[in-house]
Structures are given as structure tokens and as C-alpha cells.
Amino acid sequence: MNINRRTFLKSSAALTAAMATPLSSAAPSSSRTTPPSDTINVGLIGCRGMGWGDLSNFLSHKEVRCLALCDIDSEMLSGRADEIDKKYGKRPDTYADYRKLLDCKDIDIVVIGTPDHWHCLQFVDACKAGKDVYVEKPLANSIAECDAMVAAAKRYNRIAVAGQQQRSGKLWHEMIEYLRGGKLGKISKVHVWGNFKYAGMAPLGPDTPVPQGVDFETWLGPAPKVTFNPHRFHGSWRMFWDYGGGLITDWGVHLLDMALWGMDVQTVPLKTLAAGGRFLLPDGGHETFDTMSVTYQFKDFLIEWENNAGVETGPYERHYGLLFRGANGTLVANREGWEVYPEGDRVLPVNVTPNGTDHAAHVTRFLECVKTRNPETPCTIENAALCAKYAHIGNIGVRIGAAALVYDDRARTFDLAEANPYIRPAYRSPWKFPE
Ligand SMILES: NC(=O)c1ccc[n+]([C@@H]2O[C@H](COP(=O)([O-])OP(=O)(O)OC[C@H]3O[C@@H](n4cnc5c(N)ncnc54)[C@H](O)[C@@H]3O)[C@@H](O)[C@H]2O)c1
Missing domain, CATH: 3.40.50.720 (NAD(P)-binding Rossmann-like Domain)
Structure with missing residues (x-):
């Protein structure tokens, strides 16, 4: 590149x-x-x-x-x-x-x-x-x-x-700097996507005895008591609501974080529209949504999240990534680099490849x-909390089948009563929610 x-x-x-x-x-x-x-x-x-x-x-x-x-x-x-x-x-x-x-x-x-x-x-x-x-x-x-x-x-x-x-990635700092420079003109939409095979599971196999040396009771901790199933344990727990939130909390927080940073968003959205289900793999073992679209509304732009579990093709030949749609061009990014696709000749094309590892720098x-x-x-922790809330609000919207959802971050409530029980999990004794 x-x-x-x-x-x-x-x-x-x-x-x-x-x-x-x-x-x-x-x-x-x-x-x-x-x-x-x-x-x-x-x-x-x-x-x-x-x-x-x-x-x-x-x-x-x-x-x-x-x-x-x-x-x-x-x-x-x-x-x-x-x-x-x-x-x-x-x-x-x-x-x-x-x-x-x-x-x-x-x-x-x-x-x-x-x-x-x-x-x-x-x-x-x-x-x-x-x-x-x-x-x-x-x-x-x-x-x-x-x-x-x-x-x-x-x-x-x-x-x-x-x-x-x-x-902490150079690549991403360069992208933010480019966005702040304003060359893209007015940005009206940020589209974020994550399509990953691993999140669409095969049908859940039978429960088994707890493997030797594993303290499963403590692995469950504050989560509800269930019997042991190897497909719901190391690594794959993220597709089960009691332990994770599927692709939107897994990859979504990384990529939505870049969208929020890019658009300098410091608050929860004005409104969230979310839809999805287990459509692609209805018999899959995963509880989380294999197919999901969430639109976060702001005063004069949208941020959209889309995930498809079980498949790995996506826009701009990237199975995950995000794009900033500006009046002068579209910036498309993921960990492999970012590019600017001009609208006519309103902006110069740009093509940036990664330089250094994000993890080590972080x-x-x-x-x-x-x-x-x-x-x-x-x-x-404030930044991570905001980003995680975006993911949770999206999941809650789909879980309750809401057409639209408003979360009030000060009052710590949703506008729809049926969403509120999802805000805070019930901890299983003897673990106590840290007040
Ligand atoms: N930053 C990234 O790019 C990135 C990538 C992958 C995973 N993650 C995050 O890292 C975390 C771990 O994910 P993973 O894929 O490594 O999971 P994993 O299942 O592979 O590993 C989790 C480990 O925690 C242990 N564990 C569980 N409960 C414990 C307890 N109460 N006390 C001590 N140990 C306990 C398990 O036995 C296991 O060894 C998740 O939050 C995940 O989202 C981040």
C-alpha cells in the first residue's frame, strides 16, 4: 500500500x-x-x-x-x-x-x-x-x-x-489527525461493521463433567448457576448474555471507540434504533445476535453498527472496519490501514499502512x-465506560424489541420501562454488586 x-x-x-x-x-x-x-x-x-x-x-x-x-x-x-x-x-x-x-x-x-x-x-x-x-x-x-x-x-x-x-496505535492517531484537519468536509455518517465467523456457533453440544482442575463455580462467579458446557466456556463465553454481549461488545467496542473518538462524542446518543436476531444461524449455539444493525442518532450525524456472525465478507473488502462518510470523500479504516476515497476531485486520495503495534504502545x-x-x-475508564454503554444500549434495544430507545445517563434509566432491568445484573450470592 x-x-x-x-x-x-x-x-x-x-x-x-x-x-x-x-x-x-x-x-x-x-x-x-x-x-x-x-x-x-x-x-x-x-x-x-x-x-x-x-x-x-x-x-x-x-x-x-x-x-x-x-x-x-x-x-x-x-x-x-x-x-x-x-x-x-x-x-x-x-x-x-x-x-x-x-x-x-x-x-x-x-x-x-x-x-x-x-x-x-x-x-x-x-x-x-x-x-x-x-x-x-x-x-x-x-x-x-x-x-x-x-x-x-x-x-x-x-x-x-x-x-x-x-x-495507542499510530495508525489510528494519524486517522484522527486527518479527520480533525477537516478535509473530508461535513461528516454525516459513520458506519462501523464486524463480520466474524467465530461468533456464529455450531449447535451447542451436550453438557459434560467439569474438566479436572477447573473451578467452574468461581468461573461463573456472580453469573447464574448453570451446568458445565465446553462450548460456553474458555473463549466462546462471549456469545452468551451472562458473560458477554456478542460481536458488538467484543469487536464493537474497539471500532465504535474509533467512531466516537473520530466524531469527538462524549455522551450517550440522543436516540438508538436497533434491530437484529439469530437469523443467519437460527440453530447455532450462540445466544447473542448473529445479525444486527444499530443506528445511534446525534444532532447532525449518525453512527451505525452492523454485525454478521458466521460470515466474513464486508464493505470495501474488509470483514471489519469503519467508514466516515464526508461531503468531500469517504475514509475507510481497519487495523490493516486506512484510505480516503475522494468524491470527484474534492480531496486527494490517501492510503496509510500500519506502523507499530497498538498493544505494545498501549x-x-x-x-x-x-x-x-x-x-x-x-x-x-470513563472513555471505556462510554463506549461499552453504546454496545450495551444496542444489545438491550434488540433484546426488548424496541423500535427506538433513549438512555438518560444522568438518571440512569431508559425511556422504556422494559429496558431498565438490563441495566444492572443480579449478582448471585455470595458475590455482591459493588455499590
Ligand atoms: N484487547 C483486545 O484486543 C482483546 C482481544 C481478546 C480478548 N479481549 C478481552 O480479554 C478478556 C479475556 O478474553 P479471552 O479471550 O482471553 O478469554 P479466555 O476465556 O481465553 O480467558 C479467560 C481466562 O480467565 C480465567 N478466569 C475466569 N474467571 C476467573 C476468575 N474468577 N479468576 C481468575 N481467572 C478466571 C479463565 O480460566 C481463563 O483462563 C475479555 O474481556 C475479552 O473481551 C481483548
């Missing part, structure tokens, strides 16, 4: 400046009297997938050590501890109960890589224990949990970031915030 040279030089110079400094100029907080010692000690909760990837990025920094790991799957836990021992020469402590990991006084940062239904409790408890936190996206599995997490980060004065790593920038006690992390 090529990039227009003049555009590249201009945007890369400005980007270098943007990446060298935090995105906000807010003064660092003084929650700690001193920054963590030269060594930064990290503990990971949830070691299988993304949490492990996050930890690897942390450990690529020479000042970072992993002191402890926690997982409810003992085989996973000991395997990961062995890997760290082999690579770094020191085996971390291992725990099946995350509260024991939080008791470790020497841990500075906790990484949360558990399924979405666990994020809120573990995040709030980590804040309470005085830890800084890297929590995976989506921030939480409900609107009320998002609010509780924002409140906890503030109340306990923690430095926290959500794993929406595109906020962790590096978060570590810098921890060291300087700067709460303006590359993806603040």
Missing part, C-alpha cells in the same frame, strides 16, 4: 508529537506520595488469552516483574507460571482466588484478563486494594457495572486503563502514566 507522501510527512510529524506526550495535559494526580519503585510488580488475573498477551507486553519492559498469576483453571495457571519461570528465571506465585493475589502488598499493577462478567468485581476490588489496573475491554458486561468501575477508580484514586489498545503509555501518576491514561 502507498501513502501520499505529503500527507504522511505532515501527519507523522504531528503524530510523533502526540505520541510523545499524554493525550491530555491534565496534571498528574498525587494519589501516591512517590511513584512505584524502579521495579514495577505486576499480577495477572485470567491467564489464558488476552490477559497473557497483555502480560507479555508488560514483561517486555526490563523494569517489570510478574509476581503472581491467578486463574480458576489450575492446568492453565501452572503452565503459564512455568513459562514465566523458564523465560525470566523466577516462578510467580499462583492463586486460584483473585482476592489472595490482591492481598500481595508488593504488586503495583493488576492486569484483568477474565471474561467480561468478572471485570467489575475484580476491578473494584483491585482499586480498593490500592492497585493500578489494566482491565480488558469491554469495560464490563452491563451499564451499571461500568458506572461502578468509573466511581471506584475515582474514589480510590487509581491509575487505570482499559484494553482498547487502538487508542502498555508502554500506561506504564508511563503509572510512573508519573497521571490519571489521563490512553483509554480512561
